Amino acid sequence: xxxxxxxxxxxxxxxxxxxxxxxxxxxxxxxxxxxxxxxxxxxxxxxxxxxxxxxxxxxxxxxxxxxxxxxxxxxxxxxxxxxxxxxxxxxxxxxxxxxxxxxxxxxxxxxx
Numbered sequence: 001x002x003x004x005x006x007x008x009x010x011x012x013x014x015x016x017x018x019x020x021x022x023x024x025x026x027x028x029x030x031x032x033x034x035x036x037x038x039x040x041x042x043x044x045x046x047x048x049x050x051x052x053x054x055x056x057x058x059x060x061x062x063x064x065x066x067x068x069x070x071x072x073x074x075x076x077x078x079x080x081x082x083x084x085x086x087x088x089x090x091x092x093x094x095x096x097x098x099x100x101x102x103x104x105x106x107x108x109x110x111x112x
Contacts, residue, residue, distance in 0.1 A: 051059070061067045 058064055058067050061070060
């Protein structure tokens with residue numbers, strides 16, 4: 001057998017691809033269907049419960065973390081509004097008159 005003979009043989013084989021028989025295809029298909037898992041069975045769970053008032057309120061504000069932050073800010077704001085400077089002096093043990101952040105503001109207007 002020469003190289004030309006082999007080239008002609010391969011060219012002829014490439015022109016006619018092999019086709020499986022019908023019996024082979026039926027056996028392969030039957031075996032594949034037998035190996036398929038069974039579909040899951042679904043049970044009826046009934047109606048989904050609706051969220052209560054607190055759940056709807058949390059959904060409006062963006063969930064539990066956002067509601068916790070909003071509650072913290074509200075409590076802190078009420079505490080700052082309720083405590084007057086004299087009450088804060090009583091709690092901290094200092095007077096509000098002694099805290100001077102800028103004793104002289106002249107350094108803001110001078111150069112160099």
